[in-house]
Amino acid sequence: MTEPALDPDSRPGTAPGAAAETAAAPDPVALRERAVGALTAARDRTTLLTSCVADPDLTAQHSPLMSPLVWDLAHIGNQEEQWLLRAVAGQEAIRPEIDGLYDAFEHPRSERPSLPLLPPAEARAYAADVRGRALDVLDGAAFHGTRLTEAGFAFGMIAQHEQQHDETMLITHQLRRGPQALSAPDPDPAPVSAGPPEVLVPGGPFAMGTSAEPWALDNEKPAHVREVPAFHIDTAPVTNAAYLAFIEDGGYDTERWWAPAGWAHVRRHGVHAPLFWHRDGGQWLRRRFGVTEVVPPDEPVLHVSWYEADAWARWAGRRLPTEAEWEKAARFDPATGGSMRYPWGDADPGPAHANLGQRHLRPAPAGSYPEGASPLGVRQLIGDVWEWTASDFLPYPGFRAFPYREYSEVFFGGEYKVLRGGSFAVDPVACRGTFRNWDYPIRRQIFSGFRTARSAAGAA
Structure with a gap:
């Protein structure tokens, strides 16, 4: 798919407006459970898609239409950091120097293998660090006050973003040459x-x-x-x-x-x-x-x-x-x-x-x-x-x-x-x-x- 179709990517600074629409008070317990479930399911799938092949397959570009799998992995963490840690929680950037590397609009897919990307182990550690902090943010989230936090929208947006990249990575697996790495029942x-x-x-x-x-x-x-x-x-x-x-x-x-x-x-x-x-x-x-x-x-x-x-x-x-x-x-x-x-x-x-x-x-x-x-x-x-x-x-x-x-x-x-x-x-x-x-x-x-x-x- 095109970059926008599966990669809803940008930086929080472009968000227009902040006032929330009038709505019934959400059930924070149910919203938190839904958000945790969605984020966890996405991360479990990301882990499957990036652990079923060796590191050389993660860093290779299997088609000029697609990113190296390791780019998607760190990009998922970077988007989560920018929106949940910085935009929602107001935290300082963990690794601001990598924002540009994982900006989908700054670097087309064909160019990404030539970038100084985080290697697989570092990308995994970074995404895991961000996720741990994001779950702490979610634990104390109010789910109201701004359009970004209303009904847990930002958490749902990030869960969708990761799942969309998971589909992108599955496409990469289909394009990849080599022995079967994934299996599922018919x-x-x-x-x-x-x-x-x-x-x-x-x-x-x-x-x-x-x-x-x-x-x-x-x-x-x-x-x-x-x-x-x-x-x-x-x-x-x-x-x-x-x-x-x-x-x-x-x-x-x-x-x-x-x-x-x-x-x-x-x-x-x-x-x-x-x-x-x-x-x-x-x-x-x-x-x-x-x-x-x-x-x-x-x-x-x-x-x-x-x-x-x-x-x-x-x-x-x-x-x-x-x-x-x-x-x-x-x-x-x-x-x-x-x-x-x-x-x-x-x-x-x-x-x-x-x-x-x-x-x-x-x-x-x-x-x-x-x-x-x-x-x-x-x-x-x-x-x-x-x-x-x-x-x-x-x-x-x-x-x-x-x-x-x-x-x-x-x-x-x-x-x-x-x-x-x-x-x-x-x-x-x-x-x-x-x-x-x-x-x-x-x-x-x-x-x-x-x-x-x-x-x-x-x-x-």
């Missing part, structure tokens, strides 16, 4: 009956975005009404088997399916299949975290760019859903007319709802998780694969950057396309029905797939 088989291939989402208004989710990030806000004409949407993401039919029909060699920039890109770079796929005789294989395996036909297709998703949709006589259509399919409850936090309701995600949190190292088969379906019967909107939408990354009406412009605002425009729903590599703390991700339309190393839509007959 998802369960999909239910025998997955329902119809598409459903109709009724036209009309719905509430998009959120003003109530306490740890929501700025680009998810504010809640606002969108009028969306009726449309049909796939009940599951597009599968490998369905995508393979496009390949075998000459999809990569037929210009009319492609946006002009996409056609130029696949011609220039010789793209002829999803990333990590290759043909061996009469079958297609893929490389997945150091293991070569036959491409499973019933899994959602993974590692495709926006251009590839768009071309497949055109070939199939369909289109990618807009961001508003995707969110309405994921959150709209036709029984009440309201918008829910998740497709299944307001409850936090559980193992029966979605494939999240690196519990598995692959998407579940298409049609899985019936308990996570929307009221209209759309499945796997959360988890499994990030889903490309047709929409550019733009602000909502009334958007206000908080706590810094560099998380979202500087990336608004037509250069990035929006992805929704999360992937198997996303932790629940960083995945909501309102959560927005974005990336360049050429990106394929990310855990990206798609589903398609079509306008309903007579829809405006």
